Amino acid sequence: MKVLVINGPNLNLLGKREPGVYGTQTLQSINDKLATQAHQLDVEISFYQSNHEGGLIDKLHEAMDTQDGVILNAGAYTHTSIALRDAIAAIKIPVVEVHLSNVHAREEFRHHSCISPVCAGVICGFGANSYSLALQALVSGNQ
Ligand code: DQA
Numbered sequence: 001m002k003v004l005v006i007n008g009p010n011l012n013l014l015g016k017r018e019p020g021v022y023g024t025q026t027l028q029s030i031n032d033k034l035a036t037q038a039h040q041l042d043v044e045i046s047f048y049q050s051n052h053e054g055g056l057i058d059k060l061h062e063a064m065d066t067q068d069g070v071i072l073n074a075g076a077y078t079h080t081s082i083a084l085r086d087a088i089a090a091i092k093i094p095v096v097e098v099h100l101s102n103v104h105a106r107e108e109f110r111h112h113s114c115i116s117p118v119c120a121g122v123i124c125g126f127g128a129n130s131y132s133l134a135l136q137a138l139v140s141g142n143q
Contacts, residue, residue: 121137
């Protein structure tokens, strides 16, 4: 099984960025732990991060023919991007929406997700474990 982890805008700053909200782990350390988990689950995992909406969309398109599932933290584009929603709807592989923080316990503008209706499921509020739970969900859904 092949899984791609996509992180959107500002997530390259994890570790330094609002640690009280997003924790102190860097994106690299989150990815390293996911890679270990993936190895144990016999999953081929890869990672992509971009601060640009178009880059995220191009990567989703590419994933359609190369991956069995995607874990997506779209950052703030979650709440604004119809283009990202359309890209997820267009590809036929499952996409799991993840967030480190519990977006529903935060500002009202974070309560709405443009992408949830076209995702296979949503995991939020468990910090770095949100990614790990998403990986487990994709693997068990593939069995
Ligand atoms: C986030 C939540 C979003 O509202 C925010 O814009 C982010 C990170 C999270 O992982 O908690 O950039 O997706």
